[in-house]
Amino acid sequence: MSDIVLKTEGLTKHYGGVHALEGANFEIRRGECVAIMGDNGAGKSTFVRQITAVEQRTSGRIWFNGGHVEFADPLEAREAGIETVFQTLALADHLNVPDNLFLGRELVKFRLGPFSILDYKAMRKATIEGLEKTGVKIPNISNTIQNMSGGQRQCVAIARTATFKSKLIIMDEPTAALGVQETAQVENIVRTLKGQGEPVILISHNMRQVMDLCDRIVVFRRGRIVANLRKDETDGQDVVAYITGAKTQAEYEDVAAA
Amino acid sequence: MADTPQIVLDERLKKEGIGARLIKRPELGAIAGVVLVTLFFLITADGAMFTLSGIMNFMTPAAQLGILAIGAAMLMIGGEFDLSIGSMVAFAGLIFGACTVTLGLPLLLAIPLTLAVAAGIGAVNGTIVLKTGLPSFIVTLAFLFILRGASLVGLKLASGGSTQLRGVRDAVEGDWLAPFFSGDAFGPIFAWLAQVGVVETFNNGTPKVPGIPVEILWFILLALIATFVLLRTPQGNWIFASGGDRNAASNSGVPVRKVKISLFMFAAICGALVAIITVMDSGSTDARRGFMKEFEAIIAAVIGGCLLTGGYGSAIGAFFGAIIFGMVTIGLTYTNFDQDWFQVFLGGMLLIAVLFNNYIRKRVTGER
Secondary structure: OOOEEEEEEEEEEEEOOEEEEEEEEEEEEOOOEEEEEEOOOOOHHHHHHHHOOOOOOOEEEEEEOOEEOOOOOHHHHHHHOEEEEOOOOOOOOOOEHHHHHOOOOOOEEEEEOOEEEEOHHHHHHHHHHHHHHHOOOOOOOOOEHHHOOHHHHHHHHHHHHHHOOOOEEEEEOOOOOOOHHHHHHHHHHHHHHHHOOOOEEEEOOOHHHHHHHOOEEEEEEOOEEEEEEEHHHOOHHHHHHHHHOOOOOHHHHHHHHO | OOOOOOOOOOOOOOOOOHHHHHHOOOOHHHHHHHHHHHHHHHHHOOHHHHOHHHHHHHHHHHHHHHHHHHHHHHHHHOOOOOOOHHHHHHHHHHHHHHHHHHOOOOHHHHHHHHHHHHHHHHHHHHHHHHHHOOOHHHHHHHHHHHHHHHHHHHHHHHHOOOOEEEOHHHHHOOOOOHHHHOOEEOHHHHHHHHHOOOOOEOOOOOEOOOOEEHHHHHHHHHHHHHHHHHHHOHHHHHHHHHHHOHHHHHHOOOOHHHHHHHHHHHHHHHHHHHHHHHHHHHOEEEOOOOOOHHHHHHHHHHHOOOOOOOOOOOHHHHHHHHHHHHHHHHHHHHOOOOHHHHHHHHHHHHHHHHHHHHHHHHHHHOOO
């Protein structure tokens, strides 16, 4: 049990009459890469938004690192060690790479109450180290994000997760808009992180990628979890059957039928 | 992994010259504008415009507008507008006048009270914008009318039926805080400079420029503080991020609501500071004070390189934008041009500035 990094119980989110997420029970262990799959609108991103406190859940409980948690905002979740690469990148276009990596938790060299001065030197150094750790190649970290290609932006967003001592990394469709080469680069980063023992939740539509990188696949359908599959006991076709609703795992039949 | 991390060079990356890097600075448009306008007036205006007293003549209105423009620029970088700061000048003038004249409070109380009321109204503006998701343009437009109307009503109440409240100068005379908000600074230095012949004197020996008007010092001080905050503090990064993409900033853990509400409060405080300075200088306050200043402040911020879409701009740019504004306003009186051309000239300047900034933005963003 102590291996479990994140556990959710009955996680539910309603937007007025829309029940976007209903009773999600989920867990991920140290060193594990779990894929979350499902059709558009299945509740994958909603699930992530509740864990990372981008939104406040309607009901349900979350345990992180052995303790029950109630994050008030995304910064609290990040400070606790949950790093997220969002589908919409969460990068500031007019800031450079170090400023983006440290956005919201800047390194400062002087602090007096609310007044503080940025430590650019330390941020640059940590940025270069973070990029090294993930094997990301950014030609000029002083460039603003808007001057970078889609792949470079994505790499910066992912490098951000590695710069801090994260305990769980969540990636929401990190390669959705990338070319072949850039996708390969991002996948390499995921492998590197996994190799370092970091638990990773990967939301993806890309079956090859999921089969290649992940140990387990959790399938969402219409706001509910309908399957929890070990990679070695399933294949692409089987997963698609769960995604489309042709199949439902026995233990989830009650919730799926509800 | 190498012991010392190195940045990997990319063969596609061309080294940029200093010129290319300079053109990406948001304030460049405004600095170029200052050069252009200076050249224009050097050619067309009387030489007196660029003597020390001439410079003070155009720097004084530039400073009054500039304080507003810096508030407006910070807010615009943060992705919002405040169309009520002009009316705030009138309303804060009323509060300040009522505090000093009607209630007889000392400046030590009257000034913080005026600034606090302004900050409170700024916070209300910001809270409505953020709670409702309505454009700040609309919400603050409502406050443009509310504050202007409230100033008129309040002035009539405070003065017993007049739209003007007089007697501020008498009320604050002798107050130890007064020299910080009115009159000229460094008087003795200028008197000495006149004695040694550096500053021109009138026939009776008094210097033609008795000192530096305090609003100019406030203007410079605010521009420096705002620039420091934007470029050297975490809050500066939060302002750029909140203005560029609110969701991205929020996902990154930036307290977007706090940042934006603080900026609304800062803009309102800038309006109140202008009110305090101008009311003390003229000795009275009236309901038309600050009329149309919200637009002039936004124009100065735009000339200074602020994008209407937020996330980009500079306080130094707004500083130069306001100086351009002051030069054009006063400069025409030194030329043989008809004064009626003023607004045409101003509109033309705005158009050129916006076209120039648009060009720079395309260069910066690579038209993505």
